[in-house]
Structure formats: structure tokens, C-alpha cells
Amino acid sequence: RKEVEQDPGPFNVPEGATVAFNCTYSNSASQSFFWYRQDCRKEPKLLMSVYSSGNEDGRFTAQLNRASQYISLLIRDSKLSDSATYLCAGIDSNYQLIWGAGTKLIIKP
Amino acid sequence: DAGVTQSPTHLIKTRGQQVTLRCSPKSGHDTVSWYQQALGQGPQFIFQYYEEEERQRGNFPDRFSGHQFPNYSSELNVNALLLGDSALYLCASSLGDNTQYFGPGTRLTVL
Numbered sequence: 333r334k335e336v337e338q339d340p341g342p343f344n345v346p347e348g349a350t351v352a353f354n355c356t357y358s359n360s361a362s363q364s365f366f367w368y369r370q371d372c373r374k375e376p377k378l379l380m381s382v383y384s385s386g387n388e389d390g391r392f393t394a395q396l397n398r399a400s401q402y403i404s405l406l407i408r409d410s411k412l413s414d415s416a417t418y419l420c421a422g423i424d425s426n427y428q429l430i431w432g433a434g435t436k437l438i439i440k441p
Numbered sequence: 442d443a444g445v446t447q448s449p450t451h452l453i454k455t456r457g458q459q460v461t462l463r464c465s466p467k468s469g470h471d472t473v474s475w476y477q478q479a480l481g482q483g484p485q486f487i488f489q490y491y492e493e494e495e496r497q498r499g500n501f502p503d504r505f506s507g508h509q510f511p512n513y514s515s516e517l518n519v520n521a522l523l524l525g526d527s528a529l530y531l532c533a534s535s536l537g538d539n540t541q542y543f544g545p546g547t548r549l550t551v552l
Binding site (some may be wrong): 336340366373374375376377378381419421423426427428429430431432433434 | 474476481482483484485486489496497499529531533538540541542543544545546548
């Protein structure tokens with residue numbers, strides 16, 4: 333079993349809709365989690381950190397559920413420019429950043 | 442303030458050759474991590490350098506080696522290239538164990 337797993341998608345979503353991704357992790361010792369956005373043939377860019385209490389940044393909301401060992405990302409009022417691959421990552425006890433394979437999101441007009 | 446920079450942006454090599462990739466961290470950052478990202482996959486951790494020493498290493502063979510210089514910049518060396526080494530190589534810098542910021546990557550193609 334992979335340490336961090338994501339549904340690869342693609343998620344095809346109409347513009348303006350709300351979309352949610354989950355990411356599960358197997359190492360309960362993982363301390364910190366992040367969502368990164370990666371455009372085609374570009375580097376990952378930090379979207380937001382994920383806190384147990386949940387955090388919100390504009391149209392984006394991230395949640396961490398330690399009991400069920402998953403993190404989530406919610407995108408409201410999706411825009412065409414939100415089309416990208418969304419990668420979740422966690423830092424394990426050795427301070428290594430462990431990544432999921434990414435979920436591809438396609439926003440359609 | 443320059444972000445993380447990497448060179449070269451693209452590279453084509455043949456099997457058996459050696460390659461050196463370079464990374465300059467974001468200003469104020471002292472830690473550099475290297476990742477390999479194959480097409481359609483998430484990045485895979487290669488190793489991390491801090492205070493000019495390899496602090497952590499992922500599951501990569503000894504053909505992959507690195508170095509960090511006193512100015513915190515870093516190099517990734519890969520010897521005896523294989524076709525399977527073709528990937529996007531990402532460098533990320535951070536201040537200690539804080540959030541990592543990525544450079545644009547070097548796309549390596551091994552023929």
C-alpha cells in the first residue's frame with residue numbers, strides 16, 4: 333500500500349461547481365500535510381498547508397482528519413484556471429515529504 | 442527576491458553517461474531537497490542536504506549523489522544513466538524543516 337494515496341481522476345467539473353478531493357495516508361506518525369497545485373510540465377506550487385482545525389483561503393478549504401487518516405481539499409465556485417493536478421503531501425517522522433500521485437482536475441466552461 | 446532556480450531546464454543524455462543538475466535555493470533558505478518525478482506520478486524523495494551534509498535519503502541507488510555548498514546551493518549527480526532515469530528533477534528549498542518551495546525543475550531525457 334502506498335503511503336499517500338489519491339484518486340488520479342480526472343475530475344471533469346463544470347465551471348462554478350464545487351469539487352472535493354480526498355487524500356489518504358497510512359503513516360499515523362505523519363506530522364504536517366500540504367496541498368500543492370501542479371500545472372502541466374511545471375513544478376508543484378504550494379496551495380495551502382493543512383491544519384487539524386481546518387483552514388480556508390478564499391475559495392479553497394483544507395481539512396485534516398487524523399482519526400480516519402485523510403486530508404481533503406474543497407474548491408468552491410471553480411474557475412477554468414483551477415484546472416491542474418492537485419498533489420497532497422505529508423511530512424513523516426524523518427522529515428521526508430511523501431507525496432501522492434496527484435488528482436487531475438479539468439474545469440469545463 | 443529570486444525564488445528557487447535550477448539549471449539546466451532541459452537535458453538530453455544517452456545511457457551510461459553522467460549528469461549534474463544544479464539548484465540555488467530561495468534567499469534565506471538553508472535546506473535543499475531533491476525529488477524525481479516521473480510522468481503521471483508524484484515526486485519521489487531522493488535526498489536532502491543541510492549544512493553541507495546529506496541528512497536524509499530516499500530509496501535511490503548510489504548512482505544518485507549530491508553536494509551542498511557553503512552558499513547553500515546544491516548539485517545532484519547521476520552516474521551510469523538508465524532509460525528509467527528520464528524524469529523531471531525537482532529541487533525544493535526550505536528553512537530547516539519548514540515549508541518547501543520548488544524550483545522549475547530540470548527535465549532529463551535519457552536515450
